[in-house]
Amino acid sequence: MKKLNKDIIIVGFALFAMFFGAGNLLFPPFLGLITGKSWLTGFTGFILADVGLSLLAILAIGKCGGEVSKVFSRAGHKLSITLGCAIMICIGPLLAIPRTAATTFEMGIQPIFGNFNAVIFSVIFFAITLLLTIKPSKVVDIIGSYLTPALLIALLVLIGMGIINPLGSIEPSTIDNVFSEGVFQGYQTLDALGAVSLGAVVITSIANKGYTKKEEQVSITFKAGLVAAAGLFLVYGGLTYLGSTVSSMFDSNVSQAGLIVSITEMLLGFPGKVILGIIVALACLTTAIGLTSATGQYFAKLSNNKIKYETIVTVVCIFSLVISNFGVSTIIQFSAPILTFVYPPTIVLVVFTLLGEKIKNDNVFKFSTYAALFISVLNIMGDFGVKVPLINSLPLASLGFNWVVPVLVASAIGYFVKSNNKSQYDEEKIAV
Known part of the structure; x- marks a missing residue:
């Protein structure tokens, strides 16, 4: 029992660190x-x-x-592979992984070391990432046992100082829809996509610890998820409170990165910049390690191990190194449409996977997924200046969830349309 509890805590700590990237440090304040x-x-x-x-x-x-691939499988084989690859490329070497290095450089290195060479830093960052990723069975233990405690200590020092010595008075809200804004900010973190990709890393680690039964793996994964959620709850709450204490000093035009840098400097002076640099570096490094490992495992399985895990993670690190030198703003700009495309259908399939044993008609999965994709395409068109009035008039559009009602309608239609093929549910039941 002691070993089980220790394993759950280590895996939970690792999940916390892999979720908590630099972007998560910016949104709550x-x-x-x-x-x-x-x-x-x-x-x-x-x-x-x-x-x-x-x-x-x-x-x-x-x-x-x-x-x-199993999360997406009941939407159809081709769509499953397309979505899986899109998520892994976007959350991997195209966006999230290079953004970790770029953010660490811009928030953790430049404020302290000034004109440090960006290319040299990227080489160092991804050399460390590759070194700690090359053995997938050790990834979770390395992050959970060593890196996460250091990250948590640095965060708690910052938050604790802000609670003990509040920076200023807390002013009334400057926006009307407070709860809706919170939902929108949380939605923008894109952590659900990261959770889909990081799940493979977690399951690999759990299996290597000797837990081979699927029921055990599901139970440990969920409990570890609760540990991670508790840590995120405390840290997000503390950072949000810190932001509220400077509501009389800044307005909404302040940059998110500039805000957290200013808060840290006001609380701790120049040493605060060093602490912030440590927080950002640890947050980004743990996320980069987790996502690199997840990407490697996915494409190794997709190729039936014809392309080795070690080869894939090496290529991912090299590609990410190059992309990271374009800077955070550029990376976000060219990746945003892809994220808009893949996020809604991913949420749909995650929710329906949890209900899989209750849904025996695969058309429910297929119709709802294509509806989510269709609305996503319309959203992308709107972002590029093509006016599509429909997307702004749909329910929940103000929250960024304008795809929810069309998905529900499509799933209801799919339920009544008989599938020509035998349901994958009948062929390959997903264990609860």
Whole structure:
């Protein structure tokens, strides 16, 4: 029992660190700033949209034995591969992994060391990432046992100082829809996508610890997810509160990165910049390690191990190294449309996977997924200046969930349309 509890804590700590990237460090303080005295209401919306969706994704991937393709399988083989590859490329070497290095450089290195060479830093960052990723069975233990405690200590020092010595008075909220804004900010973190990809890393680690029964793996994965959720709840709450304490000093035009840098410097002076650099570096490194390992495992399985895991993670690190030198803003700009495309259908399939044993008609999966994709395409068109009035008039559009009602309608239609093929549910039941 002691070994089981220790393993759950280590895996939970690792999940916390892999979720908590630099982007997660930026959103809560800004939310606290704009919501002021109503920061707790905004934080509630944030935690539901961020941690809530991530827990669902972790549970779904646990039920599927860590195989991302199984989460998507009942939507059709071709769509399953397309979505899986899009998620892994986007959350991997195209966006999230290079962004970890770029953010570490811009927030953790430049403020302290000034004109340090960006290329040299990228080489060092990804050399460390590759070194700690090359053995997938050790990834979770390395992060959970060593890196996460250091990250948590640095975060708690910052938050503790802000609670003991509040920086200023908390002003009334400057926005009307506080809860909705919290939901929107949490939705924008895209942690649910990360949860889908990181689930494979977690399941691999759990299996290597000797837990081979699927029921055990699902149980441990969910409990570890709760440990991670508790850590995220405390840290997000603390950071949101810190943001609210400077609501009389900054307005909504302040940059999110500039806000957290200013808060840290006001609390701790120049040493605060060093602490922030440590926090950012640890947060980004743990996320890079987890996502690199997840990408390697996915494409190794997809190729039936014809392409070795070690080869894939090496290529991912080299590609990410190159992309990271374009800078955070550029990376986000060219990747945003892809994220808009893949996120809604991913959430749909995660939720339906959890209900899989109750849905025996695969057309429910297929119709709802294509509906989510269709709305996503319309959203992308709107982002590029093509006016599509429909997308803004749909229910929940203000929250970024304008795809929900069309998905529900499509799933209802799919339920009544008889599938020509034998349901994959009948051929390959996903264990609860």
